[in-house]
Amino acid sequence: MPFDVAGKKKSLLEKFGNWCPEVVTLIRKTPESMILRRDIYDRDMMYTWGAGRVTLLGDAAHPMQPNLGQGGCMAIEDCYQLIHELVQASESDSDVQISEEIVLALRRYANKRLWRVGLVFAASRFASKMLASYKPYIEFKTGPLAHLLTQQITHPAIPVFRAFLQICLPKFLAWITAGHGLCLKRERNQCKVQDRKQP
Known part of the structure; x- marks a missing residue:
């Protein structure tokens, strides 16, 4: 409209x-x-985030519409994964030169992030299209049913889509809020409040 x-x-x-x-x-x-x-306005996501020892993260690689509020979150996750890969590259005992190891680390970072970012990007764009084309009622502008213009007949897709959202949306949101850390859970140090140094 x-x-x-x-x-x-x-x-x-x-x-x-x-x-x-x-x-x-x-x-x-x-x-x-x-x-x-x-x-x-947004643009399509890039599927190649870097070349050589240069890479992109956040909006530079995958600008998202604000429908799900995930643009900044995905950038933070990118940073976390990038740091993780670079630390692994610096600790590597392989005979590969460090510059080559960095290039490999940057490619691993992008490959590990593409799937999750791609899903969130697609969901954000889908939410935008749904909001832009939202029509809760059937409109009869011409023809034999034009007299129903004053009636508000719920569009049949609305209850179906509402049921789909009630089933799938909580699971999707739980997956989003769990963060990319699920992929790194075994590899990162766990911090506890009791480990904090007292002043």
Whole structure:
């Protein structure tokens, strides 16, 4: 549904007027002059993050829309994995020169991150498309059912999608919040509060 700049509040109420009361109240109480439209653009994720001894991380490699709030989180996970690979490269006893070991470490870092980042990136983009095309009711604009324009008939996909989300979303969010640390759990030192040095 296009955003009517002249009647911003009306446009928002048409789209979100049947959401929970808190959303409707927030829209109604916000002055029209304070309602702003900010378009969000992104680009496709890169699948090659580096060359030689140069690599990318965070938004430079995989810019994400803010729908899931995971852009910064993925960048932190990238840093963690990158440091882990570089530490392993520095401790390596192989006969490979250190510069070659660093190149291999950077490739391992990217390869280990691609799958997880790719899934979160796809989920974020999917959430954006769902929000942009959200239509809770069937619209009969012309034809023999045009008289139903005043009726609000729930789109049949809404209950199906809601059930899918109730089953899958908690598991997906648990996987996201568990962090990339699951892959490194056996390899990192565990810190405990009782290990803290007293002043």
